[in-house]
Amino acid sequence: MTIQEQFGLVEQLMQFEAELASIQFPAKGSLYLCESMTDVEPWVALDRTVDPSGQFCIGPSCERAWSAQGKMMAPPSQVKNGPWPNLSSFGLALLERERLRIGQQSLVSTFGPPRGSVDEQFAVLNMAKGVMSRLETVTLINRVSRPVLWHTDLHMGNIYSKPEDPTKICSLIDWQSIVVSPLYLQARFPEFLSVDDDYVLGLTEEPKLPQDYQDMDANDKKLAELKFEYTKMSKFYELSTANQHLQAHHAFLMPQFTRELFIRCGEVSEEGAIPLRACLIEFADAWNELGFLGECPLSFSEDIRKHDQLFQDYRDFHRVQEIARKLLSTDSEGWISPQLDFAERQRMNTELLQEIMRRSNEYNKATEVIRSIWPFREKA
Structure with a gap:
C-alpha cells in the first residue's frame, strides 16, 4: 500500500x-x-x-x-x-x-x-x-x-x-x-x-x-x-x-x-x-x-514530598518490569512466541537480570530489590 x-x-x-x-x-x-x-x-x-x-x-x-x-x-x-x-x-x-x-x-x-x-x-x-x-x-x-x-x-x-x-x-x-x-x-x-x-x-x-x-x-x-x-x-x-x-x-x-x-x-x-x-x-x-x-x-x-517518593518507587517498579518484557519479547505472564527459542530466552532473562542488578542505581533500587521485583524467575 x-x-x-x-x-x-x-x-x-x-x-x-x-x-x-x-x-x-x-x-x-x-x-x-x-x-x-x-x-x-x-x-x-x-x-x-x-x-x-x-x-x-x-x-x-x-x-x-x-x-x-x-x-x-x-x-x-x-x-x-x-x-x-x-x-x-x-x-x-x-x-x-x-x-x-x-x-x-x-x-x-x-x-x-x-x-x-x-x-x-x-x-x-x-x-x-x-x-x-x-x-x-x-x-x-x-x-x-x-x-x-x-x-x-x-x-x-x-x-x-x-x-x-x-x-x-x-x-x-x-x-x-x-x-x-x-x-x-x-x-x-x-x-x-x-x-x-x-x-x-x-x-x-x-x-x-x-x-x-x-x-x-x-x-x-x-x-x-x-x-x-x-x-x-x-x-x-x-x-x-x-x-x-x-x-x-x-x-x-x-x-x-x-x-x-x-x-x-x-x-x-x-x-x-x-x-x-x-x-x-x-x-x-x-x-x-x-x-x-x-x-x-x-x-x-500529608507531605506531598512523601507521596512523590512513593510515586517514584511505583514508576521505578514498572520501569524495570517494562524493560524485562520489551527486551525478552514477552508479556506480563511470560508468554514466548513459538517462533522464538525458549531456552535462549531463559538464558537472556538471567543475563538481563544480572545486568540490571549491576546498574541498579539507575533504577533507584538496591541489587536485591531488583531481584525481588524482577517479573521472571532465573533458570535453576
Whole structure:
C-alpha cells in the first residue's frame, strides 16, 4: 500500500468513526439484542429514531474487568456492572467494584508495585468518590462524556480493505469487547498511526523533519523521513477528526489525568493507592480550570514530598518490569512466541537480570530489590 493509499484509508476510517460516534445511545454499557436479555438483567432500549425496529438495547458491560474471570469478585447482585445512565453512576460503580475486591483480599500482596495499606486504598477511593459524584455538573469533562461506540483496537490486522482498491474498507473485525462508553474515555488515534510522546496535538502544529536532519547519515535520514511521513498521516487523521467530529477532537485535547481517573480507580485492587492519589493531586491542582463550581473536595494534608517518593518507587517498579518484557519479547505472564527459542530466552532473562542488578542505581533500587521485583524467575 502506497503512502497515498494509506492517506485514503485513514480518511475513510475517520468518516466511519464519525458516523458511528454520531449515534445517540441512552446509557453506558454494552450493545445487545433485546431478545437476548434475561428477566433479571437490566437494560435500556435504544430510541426508535435510532433503532426503528426496536431490536437493540444497552445492557451490562461485557468488559472482562466487570466479570469474575481470574479475579475475586462479589456476587453479581452487589456489583452494578451497567448499564449506567451517566458518567457519575459509572464512576461510582467502578469505585464500589474496587472496594468489594479489596475487601475480599485476605492479604496485601508482597510482590508487585508499592500499593499502600488496605486502609490507604479505602481512603483514596473515598477521596475519588468526591470527584466522581460531581462529574454530572457542567465541566470540561461533562461536555465530552456522551456515550459513544468506538473501536478502541484498530490495528492493521483488524481492518480489511478491497484488494483492488486498498483505500476502500470492507470490514472491521474484533468487536467482542467494544463497549458504549464516554467519548473522552474512548476517542483515540488508531493503533497503526504513529503518535509518539513528541507528537504535538493541535490544528496549527505542522509536522517537521528534525532540526539536525541535514547532519544525519543516510540511514538516519531514511528513518527520519519515514517517521515524518507517518506523523503527517497522524496529523491528517487529527485534522479530519476536527473537521468531521469536533467533539472527538476536543476529547483528544483533554488532560491525560482526567482519563487516568477512571483507569486508576479501576485498578486500585491490583495497583494500590499510589497512582490514583497522584491522579487526584492533579485534579486538585486543576479543579477550577476544569470548570468545577465550589470548593474542591480533595485535601492532601500529608507531605506531598512523601507521596512523590512513593510515586517514584511505583514508576521505578514498572520501569524495570517494562524493560524485562520489551527486551525478552514477552508479556506480563511470560508468554514466548513459538517462533522464538525458549531456552535462549531463559538464558537472556538471567543475563538481563544480572545486568540490571549491576546498574541498579539507575533504577533507584538496591541489587536485591531488583531481584525481588524482577517479573521472571532465573533458570535453576
